[in-house]
Amino acid sequence: MPERPSSVRRPAALAFCAVLAALTAFPFAAESIGQPALTSLMARILIYGIAAASLNLALGYGGLVSFGHAAFFGLGGYVAAVMAQAARADGLAFGILPGSDQLAIVIPVAMAAGGLLALAIGALSLRTSGVQFIMITLAFAQMLFYLFASLKAYGGDDGLTMRRRLELGQLDMRDDKTIYFLALAMAALVYLVLWRVVISRFGRALAGVRQNESRMQAIGIAPLPYKLVALTISGVGTAIAGALMANHMRFVSPDMLHWTKSGELMIMVILGGVGTLIGPFLGAATLVGLETVLGGVTENWPLYLGPILLAVVLYARGGLTGLLGAVLSRKLR
Amino acid sequence: MTLVVEQLLNGVQLGVMLFLLAAGLTLVFGVMGIINLAHGSLYMIGAYAAAIVAERSGSTALALVAGLGAAAAFGVLVEIAVLRRLYARDHLDQVLATFALILFVNQATAMLFGRQPIFVAVPSLLQGSIEPIPGLTYPVFRIAVIVVGIVVAIGLYVLINKTRIGMLVRAGATHRQMVRALGVDVRLLFTAVFGLGALLAGLAGVMAGPILAVQVGMGEQILILTFVVMVIGGVGSVRGALLGALMVGIVDTLMRAFMPGLLRGLMAGADADALAAGLSSMGIYLLMAIVLLVRPRGLFPAHA
Numbered sequence: 001m002p003e004r005p006s007s008v009r010r011p012a013a014l015a016f017c018a019v020l021a022a023l024t025a026f027p028f029a030a031e032s033i034g035q036p037a038l039t040s041l042m043a044r045i046l047i048y049g050i051a052a053a054s055l056n057l058a059l060g061y062g063g064l065v066s067f068g069h070a071a072f073f074g075l076g077g078y079v080a081a082v083m084a085q086a087a088r089a090d091g092l093a094f095g096i097l098p099g100s101d102q103l104a105i106v107i108p109v110a111m112a113a114g115g116l117l118a119l120a121i122g123a124l125s126l127r128t129s130g131v132q133f134i135m136i137t138l139a140f141a142q143m144l145f146y147l148f149a150s151l152k153a154y155g156g157d158d159g160l161t162m163r164r165r166l167e168l169g170q171l172d173m174r175d176d177k178t179i180y181f182l183a184l185a186m187a188a189l190v191y192l193v194l195w196r197v198v199i200s201r202f203g204r205a206l207a208g209v210r211q212n213e214s215r216m217q218a219i220g221i222a223p224l225p226y227k228l229v230a231l232t233i234s235g236v237g238t239a240i241a242g243a244l245m246a247n248h249m250r251f252v253s254p255d256m257l258h259w260t261k262s263g264e265l266m267i268m269v270i271l272g273g274v275g276t277l278i279g280p281f282l283g284a285a286t287l288v289g290l291e292t293v294l295g296g297v298t299e300n301w302p303l304y305l306g307p308i309l310l311a312v313v314l315y316a317r318g319g320l321t322g323l324l325g326a327v328l329s330r331k332l333r
Numbered sequence: 334m335t336l337v338v339e340q341l342l343n344g345v346q347l348g349v350m351l352f353l354l355a356a357g358l359t360l361v362f363g364v365m366g367i368i369n370l371a372h373g374s375l376y377m378i379g380a381y382a383a384a385i386v387a388e389r390s391g392s393t394a395l396a397l398v399a400g401l402g403a404a405a406a407f408g409v410l411v412e413i414a415v416l417r418r419l420y421a422r423d424h425l426d427q428v429l430a431t432f433a434l435i436l437f438v439n440q441a442t443a444m445l446f447g448r449q450p451i452f453v454a455v456p457s458l459l460q461g462s463i464e465p466i467p468g469l470t471y472p473v474f475r476i477a478v479i480v481v482g483i484v485v486a487i488g489l490y491v492l493i494n495k496t497r498i499g500m501l502v503r504a505g506a507t508h509r510q511m512v513r514a515l516g517v518d519v520r521l522l523f524t525a526v527f528g529l530g531a532l533l534a535g536l537a538g539v540m541a542g543p544i545l546a547v548q549v550g551m552g553e554q555i556l557i558l559t560f561v562v563m564v565i566g567g568v569g570s571v572r573g574a575l576l577g578a579l580m581v582g583i584v585d586t587l588m589r590a591f592m593p594g595l596l597r598g599l600m601a602g603a604d605a606d607a608l609a610a611g612l613s614s615m616g617i618y619l620l621m622a623i624v625l626l627v628r629p630r631g632l633f634p635a636h637a
Contacts, residue, residue, distance in 0.1 A: 065425065124622070128629040131368065131424075135564040136625045138557070139618040146618075150611020152604055259557060263432065270429040300444055306437030313430040314418055 016191075023184055027177045040176045040248075041292060045285045046183040047244045050190050052268040052280030054237025057194055059266070060275030061203065062230040063210030067134045067262050068121065068141030072235040074257030075117055076110040076242025078148060081160045081252040083109065088163065103166040103182075107243055114239020115232050117144075122231040126224060138259055145257040159253025166247050179248050186244060187281070190237050195277055197233060206230050238265075271312060273321025282320045335469040340590040341583065342465075346475050346544075348582025349482025353537035354555060355562040355574040356489060357530025363506035363569020364526050367416055368424050370431035372559065373552025374438040375531045379404035379538030381442060384453045384547045393456035400539035401532055408531020412524050420523070435553065443549045450546035478540050485533070489571050502526060506569040558585075561617055565624045567631030576632060581617050588613035 023042075030038040051073050058064040079093075083106050086092055086099025093099050100106055125136045149157050165173035172178055197203050208216045209223040216223055246252045255261065264287070272283025290308065294301035316323035358372050383400030387393065411434065419427050459474040493499035501522055504512045513519050545551065562581050566573025592609035599605065624632065 059425075124626060128625050131362070131568055132564055132625055132629060132631065135560055136622055139561070139622045139625075142557075142618045143615045143622075146611040146614040149614075150607045150609075152607050156607055260553075266425075267429055267432060270425045274423075274425060300440055302436040302440035303444070306433045306435075306440070309433035309436070310415065310430055313426050313433065314415070 020184075020188055024181075027180050036176070039180045041288070043176065043180040043183045043248055044245075045288045046180075046187045046281075047241050047248060048265070048268060048284040048288060049281035050183075050187050050244070051238045051241035052265050052272070052284050053187075053190060053194055053277070054234045054241065055265050056269045056274065056276075056280045057197065057237070058231050058234040059269055060279075061198055061210065062206050062227055062234075064126075064227055064231055065134050065266075066137040066231070066234070067259065067266065068137030068139075069234070069238050069265050070257050070259065070261035071121070071141035071144045072114040072118060072238035073242040073245070073261060073265070074144065074148070074252070074254070076114050076239030076244075077246035077252040077256045078154065078160070078242075079110040079113050079239070080106050080166065080243040080246040081162050082154060084162050084164070084166060085154075085160065101164070101166055103168040103247070106166055106247075107240060110239045110243035111236045114242070115236040117239075118232045118235025119228065121235075122228045126227050126231070138262065141257060141262055142259060145254050145259070148257055149254040155253070157254060159251060159255070162246065162250040162252075165250060173247075183244055183248070186240060190240065191277065191281075194237070198277065202226065202229070267309070271309065271319050273319035276318075276321045279319055279321040286320060335466065336590075338466060339469055339471065340586055342471060342475065342479070343590075344583035344586035345579065346478050346482075346582070347586055348579040349479055350537050350541060351555070351558055351562050351582055352482055352575050352578035353485060353533045353540075354559040355566065355578050356485075356571050357533040358559055359563045359566065359569055359571065359574045360502065360506070360526050361530045362563065364502055364509070365416075365420065365505075365523050366509065367420065368427045368431070369416070370428060370556065371411065371434040371438065372530070372534055373554075373556035374435055375404045375408050375534035375552075376538040376541070376555060377442065377547075377549070377552040378407050378438070379535030380542050380547045380551065381446060381451075381538075382535075383539040384451045384542050385446070387453060387456075387542070388451075393458065397539055400542075401535045404535020404538060405528050405532040408534075409524060409528045412527040416527070417520070417523075439549050439552075448549055450548035451542075452546055453542035455543045474543055478544070481536070481540065485536070486575055493571060498522075498525070558617065561621050564631055565621050567634040570631075570633040573631060573633035580620065584620055585613070585617050588616040 023046075026042055027036075027039040030036055030042075051069070054072075055066065055069045058066050058069075083093040083097065083099050084101050086097070087101040089099070091099060097109065100109075121137065121140045125133055125140070128136055148154060154160050165179070167173060168182070205216070205221055206226050208221070209226050213223050242256060245256070268283035268287050269280050270283070271286055272281065273279030290305055291301065294304055298304075312319065312323075316326075318325070354372065354376060357375075358369065361367055361369055361372070379400040382403035383396040386399035387396035390396070415430060415434065416427075419430055455472075455474045459477050462470040462472045463476065464470055465476075491499075493502055501512060501517055505519075505522060505526075512522075541547070541551070558581060562574060562577040564577075565580065566575070566577030589610075592613045593606050596605035596609045596612075600608075
């Protein structure tokens with residue numbers, strides 16, 4: 001993240017408000033062109049964007065290449081589904097928590113679960129670095145995947161269906177527009193929190209740790225707490241996305257915990273632009289959008305998606321954000 | 334007792350397959366610094382080429398040549414066309430690029446040969462079974478796989494420790510910059526190493542044909558196991574890959590074989606089977622986590 005003079009902040013804030021306004025108008029625009037299904041798709045993109053943006057805090061800003069973020073995503077999802085199941089059956093969720101079908105309770109529980117899991121995984125994994133860190137985070141996520149796949153009480157391989165979406169006040173959660181605005185509000189919130197984190201003293205120290213660990217140690221900053229906190233915040237954000245996704249789809253399955261999901265989130269970040277705030281959202285929109293559009297045209301969509309991704313890696317350094325930046329700066333000159 | 338021996342042999346045989354894949358992967362990562370997710374695709378290409386040629390021609394020798402040739406040729410092509418541009422880049426760019434290759438190769442394979450798994454007959458020369466210890470009959474083909482693995486391991490040992498190319502590979506794995514600075518044609522060396530890795534992956538694919546079904550996605554199933562092996566053994570070390578592969582193969586096979594029985598003593602049948610399946614799949618990841626917690630760089634790290 002290059003230093004920016006404070007005068008750039010104002011256009012950035014303006015752009016943020018403009019994008020937010022456009023996204024607020026989106027469901028109504030989709031309805032007026034007779035494509036209300038786009039709203040549900042866009043909600044999915046926003047939710048994946050939350051997960052990818054959270055991963056990016058660890059991966060892009062902290063240099064912690066986690067290949068196990070599906071663990072936090074899936075755990076968030078399972079917290080939502082299992083708490084809703086327990087509320088219906090008047091039982092306990094995971095044997096310790098009272099059930100609840102209130103979104104305002106479930107989301108904070110998912111956040112706490114994701115944060116605790118990230119703290120535990122981080123405390124063990126951060127002894128390693130490089131490709132070993134990639135693989136040990138994968139290992140923990142895979143263990144969770146097989147755990148949930150083998151727990152018959154939570155549906156095992158088949159997953160768990162939520163009979164009803166979680167409730168929030170008097171809102172009609174059966175309406176996809178409600179789900180969309182919920183996702184949009186959470187996405188905006190996560191974006192703002194990540195922005196505050198990145199520009200804070202903590203964020204700067206984290207960037208320093210990523211760039212040169214021994215130099216940071218030499219000026220008296222111990223790297224481990226910074227990495228651990230970054231990973232924990234990242235886990236919390238990803239768990240929010242998981243809970244929202246479960247609520248949106250009314251379904252969770254071990255697929256949410258599978259390593260391919262970690263890979264997908266990682267691809268979104270790299271595609272959009274590592275270490276940028278908006279990149280992961282762009283990446284999520286591009287990947288989910290391309291899958292949907294190409295998938296609508298031909299069942300052989302991966303045949304075309306592969307080369308497109310390859311072209312982005314080879315010719316657009318810094319992903320789509322890098323590409324956009326290069327185009328814009330050429331225009332401004 | 335015979336059951337334990339049989340499962341041990343199965344474990345060694347899985348270990349051998351993993352070794353063939355992990356040896357290439359660890360050399361490519363150690364020497365070239367490339368994370369190649371498409372290594373599993375090379376394995377799949379070897380398996381498909383051998384399966385198709387065996388079906389059309391009926392010749393085992395031709396199938397072997399086709400499998401090895403296709404995997405090696407595709408490997409060299411990928412190295413020259415794509416990976417060569419990514420050596421200087423971040424690992425993450427390599428991840429995205431090789432992920433894109435997986436998407437393309439898998440879909441192209443599905444379009445060419447369909448999504449139905451192809452079953453390959455065991456070559457007539459290696460059919461039947463033998464009795465290594467009294468009371469245990471074991472398929473000749475699986476014994477042959479183990480023998481091939483041992484031969485390849487010895488061959489790689491000689492190649493890496495006794496030849497000039499091997500010397501460059503070892504030097505490349507520990508001091509990549511220095512090898513470049515000394516004026517070695519690194520590009521050629523990289524292509525050769527990548528080709529060798531692809532050849533070994535193709536060999537694993539050819540041998541997997543008669544044991545597993547040949548299908549789209551078989552590469553990704555084994556890819557993660559291969560990475561586990563590489564990391565347990567220590568990145569860049571062929572010796573580590575061998576030891577790691579045998580450990581993973583044996584632990585995985587034994588847990589799958591004996592876990593259900595152990596748990597069925599404790600709980601109801603269906604629950605025990607489900608939990609045992611989960612626990613035994615977890616086994617290798619637990620093994621990796623423990624190894625990395627004790628030795629964060631794996632058992633035999635090449636970069637000291």
